[in-house]
Structure formats: structure tokens, C-alpha cells
Amino acid sequence: MSFTEGVFYAFSAIMIMAALGVITARNPVHSALSLVLTFFATSAIWMLLEAEFLAITLVLVYVGAVMVLFLFVVMMLDINITRMREGFMRYVPFGIVIALILVVQMVMIVGPENFGLEQFAEPARHVADHSNTKELGRVLYTDYVYPFEIAAVILLVAIVAAISLTMRRRPETKYQTPGKQVMVKKEDRLRVVSMKAEEKEK
Amino acid sequence: MTLELLNYAVAWPEIFLLTMACVVLVADVYLDDENRNATYLLSQLTLLVTLVLIAVKATSASETVIAFNGTFVSDALGDVLKFFIVLIIAIVFVYSRDYLKDRNIFKGEFYVLGLFGVLGMMVMVSANHFLSLYLGLELLSLSLYAMVAFDRDNPNASEAAMKYFVLGAIASGMLLYGMSMIYGMTGSLNIAEVATAINQMGDTNIVLIFGLVFMVIGLAFKLGAVPFHMWIPDVYHGAPTTVTSYIASAPKIAGFAMVMRLLAEGMGGLQADWQGMLVILAVLSMAIGNVIAIAQTNLKRMLAYSTISHVGFILLGILAANNDGYSAAMFYTLTYALMSVGGFGMIILLARAGLEAENLDDFKGLNQRSPWYAFMMLILMFSMAGVPPTVGFWAKLAVLKAVIDIDMLWLALVAVFFSIIGVYYYLRVVKLMYFDDPVDETPIEKSRDMQIALSANGLAILVLGLYPAALMSLCVSVFS
Numbered sequence: 001m002s003f004t005e006g007v008f009y010a011f012s013a014i015m016i017m018a019a020l021g022v023i024t025a026r027n028p029v030h031s032a033l034s035l036v037l038t039f040f041a042t043s044a045i046w047m048l049l050e051a052e053f054l055a056i057t058l059v060l061v062y063v064g065a066v067m068v069l070f071l072f073v074v075m076m077l078d079i080n081i082t083r084m085r086e087g088f089m090r091y092v093p094f095g096i097v098i099a100l101i102l103v104v105q106m107v108m109i110v111g112p113e114n115f116g117l118e119q120f121a122e123p124a125r126h127v128a129d130h131s132n133t134k135e136l137g138r139v140l141y142t143d144y145v146y147p148f149e150i151a152a153v154i155l156l157v158a159i160v161a162a163i164s165l166t167m168r169r170r171p172e173t174k175y176q177t178p179g180k181q182v183m184v185k186k187e188d189r190l191r192v193v194s195m196k197a198e199e200k201e202k
Numbered sequence: 203m204t205l206e207l208l209n210y211a212v213a214w215p216e217i218f219l220l221t222m223a224c225v226v227l228v229a230d231v232y233l234d235d236e237n238r239n240a241t242y243l244l245s246q247l248t249l250l251v252t253l254v255l256i257a258v259k260a261t262s263a264s265e266t267v268i269a270f271n272g273t274f275v276s277d278a279l280g281d282v283l284k285f286f287i288v289l290i291i292a293i294v295f296v297y298s299r300d301y302l303k304d305r306n307i308f309k310g311e312f313y314v315l316g317l318f319g320v321l322g323m324m325v326m327v328s329a330n331h332f333l334s335l336y337l338g339l340e341l342l343s344l345s346l347y348a349m350v351a352f353d354r355d356n357p358n359a360s361e362a363a364m365k366y367f368v369l370g371a372i373a374s375g376m377l378l379y380g381m382s383m384i385y386g387m388t389g390s391l392n393i394a395e396v397a398t399a400i401n402q403m404g405d406t407n408i409v410l411i412f413g414l415v416f417m418v419i420g421l422a423f424k425l426g427a428v429p430f431h432m433w434i435p436d437v438y439h440g441a442p443t444t445v446t447s448y449i450a451s452a453p454k455i456a457g458f459a460m461v462m463r464l465l466a467e468g469m470g471g472l473q474a475d476w477q478g479m480l481v482i483l484a485v486l487s488m489a490i491g492n493v494i495a496i497a498q499t500n501l502k503r504m505l506a507y508s509t510i511s512h513v514g515f516i517l518l519g520i521l522a523a524n525n526d527g528y529s530a531a532m533f534y535t536l537t538y539a540l541m542s543v544g545g546f547g548m549i550i551l552l553a554r555a556g557l558e559a560e561n562l563d564d565f566k567g568l569n570q571r572s573p574w575y576a577f578m579m580l581i582l583m584f585s586m587a588g589v590p591p592t593v594g595f596w597a598k599l600a601v602l603k604a605v606i607d608i609d610m611l612w613l614a615l616v617a618v619f620f621s622i623i624g625v626y627y628y629l630r631v632v633k634l635m636y637f638d639d640p641v642d643e644t645p646i647e648k649s650r651d652m653q654i655a656l657s658a659n660g661l662a663i664l665v666l667g668l669y670p671a672a673l674m675s676l677c678v679s680v681f682s
């Protein structure tokens with residue numbers, strides 16, 4: 001087993017363990033942290049595929065930004081785990097059967113007999129100063145400009161959807177407007193009522 | 203690469219729609235609630251101009267053009283489907299206004315998301331690449347998830363949106379996994395290149411079949427074919443009725459386009475494999491859809507199960523895997539979208555502030571309240587059941603003929619058997635309208651444009667049933 005193979009299997013094992021951890025951990029914070037580990041192991045495997053730019057982006061964007069935000073949200077929310085796990089055990093046998101069938105199928109099909117070196121030649125290694133970023137940039141705005149634009153529209157829709165679902169103007173909420181408070185005059189607030197003085201009871 | 207290679211002129215309708223959707227989005231921010239009508243009118247104007255652009259493009263240049271470096275295809279099939287998608291969403295928008303106003307959710311986001319959804323459908327219809335197909339699908343789905351959850355104070359809608367989102371994400375995952383398998387084997391994401399690669403490899407390649415299975419599962423989820431139909435009744439029921447009419451109509455046309463692009467164009471070489479899968483899906487959909495619909499007392503749920511059975515019929519046409527079958531399925535899809543939008547339009551017509559009018563009992567004695575709309579509902583129900591002289595009859599006939607032509611007589615018999623079961627629940631609505639006494643005597647008050655559109659919708663189904671030749675020949679010409 002060569003060094004790269006060793007690295008590949010090590011990171012693959014970490015990735016699978018961490019992915020299992022995401023769905024089995026009792027504590028949502030642990031789940032989120034396992035997901036971070038999954039992303040990290042994935043990016044290491046991408047690095048082996050010479051996809052350096054994507055590997056670094058995955059760490060920077062997902063691990064660095066998205067997951068940290070996610071952790072914050074998880075910590076803010078009071079998630080009742082026992083209620084979420086209601087009915088979980090009932091579906092476990094069914095889920096395991098489906099998962100087993102899928103795994104067996106994948107082992108049978110995504111193996112060396114279909115994707116081995118006899119079927120697909122090993123891709124040529126790039127030289128050390130080969131720029132991954134430049135290559136991506138070259139096709140992103142030319143060959144793939146149409147999918148790129150649609151992806152941009154999808155992000156726009158996500159923003160519109162998120163804002164329209166969460167932003168509320170509550171008319172019943174009371175808040176202060178200092179500008180108006182300063183402008184208030186005595187006449188606006190105070191009304192002097194002239195009353196007859198009460199007579200002393202006899 | 204030069205700009206000429208992009209060939210972007212064939213995408214004018216999409217470009218215009220995207221630009222205008224952004225304009226509507228920005229303009230809506232500056233409008234007060236009293237002027238919200240302007241958003242509506244601007245959205246309708248956008249759809250109208252898009253419709254004209256599609257028609258102009260279809261009549262001026264009907265030959266197949268590949269654009270944007272093979273990610274976009276402009277052909278006769280795409281033009282016709284896009285025309286109907288835009289037309290049907292324009293009808294949905296007409297129906298939506300009063301309903302949304304009654305519920306205090308007459309907001310610009312509905313129209314903005316609706317326009318983006320139309321863009322997603324148009325991208326799907328013209329996809330010539332797995333990537334653009336998937337992105338179009340996600341654009342549509344994301345808009346739909348948000349539209350279902352749009353009525354925030356309604357817990358049913360939130361639940362429906364959550365279910366739709368989770369199941370939709372699983373379906374997208376399935377579809378992507380299938381695509382990645384096909385990509386691994388063929389080395390291309392371009393649908394035309396995938397088709398040639400598959401033809402060279404033959405239909406015994408196990409990896410291709412493995413990928414195909416995942417893709418068919420993804421497609422079945424999105425179309426709502428049994429056994430991947432669980433989300434349909436809950437989403438149709440939980441969503442605001444205007445959103446239901448959106449989901450139930452035009453996205454089915456886009457779904458048909460997706461099946462055509464992936465299975466018929468991309469994986470024609472594996473036809474023997476997917477034909478068998480579609481047979482199973484079609485038979486199960488017709489059986490479960492028609493039988494469970496009988497037990498429903500809620501009209502939206504009933505129409506949801508009826509959708510499932512209609513999807514079964516559409517799949518019948520596609521699995522015939524020849525031009526007759528494809529044109530029959532296309533005719534069925536287009537007319538079904540028209541019937542569906544009319545059916546939910548009737549629910550919207552009877553709904554008012556504080557009443558959803560979604561139960562079968564709400565239709566009791568409609569004939570005494572309004573003979574004209576009872577007649578419209580009668581046409582719609584007859585058409586869904588497939589009773590002549592409505593257009594639903596011709597759609598079913600064309601599909602059954604295509605199935606018989608490929609020597610699958612048993613399948614045609616099964617289809618007829620289950621559609622006869624289906625007639626029961628459609629006729630039950632007619633019985634309630636004509637032979638029962640109304641429980642609710644409130645007069646029907648809806649704005650004039652909605653009344654005209656709904657009447658035109660109902661009459662179109664009757665007129666198309668009397669003169670089906672024009673639409674039928676259009677569907678045939680697309681595939682010849």
C-alpha cells in the first residue's frame with residue numbers, strides 16, 4: 001500500500017465515523033462538531049485528488065463560516081432531544097434494512113471491477129505549480145456561465161425566502177422614537193381641567 | 203471562445219423574465235400595502251411579455267439550437283412547454299389575488315417567488331446538461347418550499363413546507379447520486395453526449411442501470427408517483443390554496459420535460475430498463491391514487507390523490523417510448539395542468555375570509571347558489587374523470603392508444619379499470635353540487651377578472667374537448 005492510499009483510507013475512515021457521529025450523537029453540538037470533522041476529512045480527500053482550490057474553499061467556507069454559524073444557532077436554540085427522538089426506534093429496523101441494501105449494492109457496483117484502472121486510466125499528475133484556481137476560473141465564466149448564473153439566482157431566491165419567512169413587522173411591539181419624544185410639547189401631554197372646588201361635607 | 207458561441211439570443215424569454223423578476227423584487231420594497239396591486243400588475247405584465255417573446259421565438263425560428271456551450275437547448279418541445287407554463291402561472295396569479303387579500307397575505311414575495319419558480323421551470327425545460335437541469339429544478343423547488351410556508355401563522359402550512367423540504371432534499375440527493383453514476387461511466391454531463399456514450403456501451407452496463415434507478419427514484423419523487431407520493435396529499439392540503447394551484451399545475455409540465463430530457467433523450471439507450479420501472483410506478487400510482495381518493499372528505503386531498511393517478515397516466519404515455527407515446531403524454535400533461543388549475547380555482551372561488559371551502563360539503567348545492575360555476579365544476583370533474591366531450595377523454599384515449607400500440611394490452615386494461623374506480627369520486631362532487639341542498643347560502647363575491655378567467659378556463663376544457671385536433675397536432679408536430 002502506497003503512502004497516498006494510506007492517507008486516503010485513513011481520511012475515508014475518519015469521514016465515515018464522523019458522518020455516523022452526526023446522526024447518532026445525542027447532543028446537537030456534538031453532531032455539529034462531527035459534521036465539521038466530516039467536512040475536514042472530505043477536504044483532505046479532495047486534496048489527494050489535486051482539487052486544492054475546492055479543498056481550501058470547503059475548509060474556509062463550510063468549516064470556518066457556515067458551521068460556526070450553525071454551532072451558534074444550535075447553542076441558542078433549546079432543542080428537546082427526547083421529543084425529537086420519539087418514534088425514532090420504531091423506524092430503526094426499517095432504516096437499517098434500506099441502508100444495508102444500499103450499501104450492498106454500492107459495494108457490488110462502485111468497486112474496482114467497474115471503476116478500476118483497467119476501465120479508466122490513471123489521470124496524469126499535474127506539475128507542482130499547476131494552478132487549480134486559474135483552471136476553475138477559466139471555465140466558470142465561459143463554458144459554465146449559464147449554470148453559474150442560475151446558481152446565483154438560486155442564492156437570490158434563498159435570500160428572498162429566508163427574509164420573507166423570518167422578518168416580521170409586529171404592530172403590537174412598543175418602541176421609542178427619540179426624535180418624536182424630543183419634539184413633544186407640554187400641550188400634547190398635559191391637559192389642565194378646571195374643576196369646581198368641592199364643598200366641605202357637613 | 204467568442205460571444206457568438208454563447209448564442210444567447212435564443213434565451214431572450216428567460217433573460218427578460220429574470221430581469222423583470224429582479225425589477226419586481228426591488229419595486230415591491232418601495233410600495234406600501236395599499237399599492238401592492240402594482241406588484242401584481244407588474245408580475246402579470248412580465249408573464250405576458252414573456253409569453254409574447256416565447257411565441258415570437260417559436261414562430262420565427264423553430265429549429266433546434268444549442269446555446270451556452272451545450273448547457274441550453276432551444277427546440278420546439280421547449281417552446282410549447284414554456285408557453286403553457288407561463289400561461290398557466292398567469293392564470294394562477296389571477297386566481298391568487300382575492301384569496302391572498304382575504305387572508306392578509308397579499309404580499310410581493312408571493313409574486314416574486316412565483317416568477318422565479320417560472321424561471322426555474324423554463325430552465326428545466328430547456329436543459330441540455332445535467333447541471334442546468336438540476337439547477338433549474340432546485341430553483342423551482344426552493345421557490346415552492348418558501349411559497350408553501352408563506353402563510354407563516356398557519357401551522358399546517360409550516361408543517362407541509364417542512365415535509366416538502368425534507369422529502370424534496372432527499373429526492374434531489376437521489377437524482378444527483380444517479381447523475382454522478384452516469385457521469386462516472388460516460389464522462390460527460392451533456393445530455394446529448396451521454397446519449398451517444400450510452401448507445402456505445404449498450405444496455406447491459408450495471409453501473410448505468412444503477413445510476414438510472416436512482417434517477418428514476420428522484421424523478422418519481424418530484425412527479426409524485428407511488429411509492430414516492432407521501433408528500434403530495436400533505437403539501438396540497440397544508441399549503442394555501444393559491445400555492446397548491448401553483449404546485450399542482452405548471453410544475454407537472456416541467457416534470458414532464460425533465461423526464462423527457464433525462465430518460466427519452468439522455469438515456470434512450472437504456473429504454474428497456476426504464477420502461478419496466480415506469481410500468482411499476484404507473485400501475486401503483488393509478489391504483490393507490492384512485493382508490494385512496496375515494497376515502498377523502500377534503501377536496502384538496504382528493505385532488506391530490508387524483509394528481510397521483512394522473513401522474514400514472516402521464517407515465518403510461520412516456521413508457522410507450524415512441525413519438526406517439528411522448529406526444530400523448532405531452533397532451534395529457536398540458537390538459538391536466540389546465541384542469542388542475544381550474545379545479546383549485548373553484549376552491550379559491552368559494553373560499554372567503556375565514557372559510558377555506560376545501561371540504562366536499564362546501565360544494566353542496568352549488569347549483570342553487572350559482573348554476574354557472576356548478577356547470578364549470580361539472581366540466582372540470584368530467585374532464586378529470588375522462589368523460590366525453592371534455593378534453594380529459596381525449597387525453598386518456600391518446601395515452602391508452604399509445605400503450606396498446608406497443609402490445610401492452612393488459613396495462614391499458616388496468617388503466618381503464620382504475621379510471622372507472624376514479625369516476626366515482628369525481629361524480630360524487632357533481633352529485634353534491636346538483637342533488638344536495640346548500641349548507642351555506644352566502645353569495646359568491648369575487649373580482650371580475652377571476653370570474654372571467656375561471657369561466658374561460660372551464661370553457662377551454664370543453665372547447666378543447668370538442669376540437670382537440672389543434673392541440674393534438676401541436677403535440678405531434680413537436681416529436682416528428
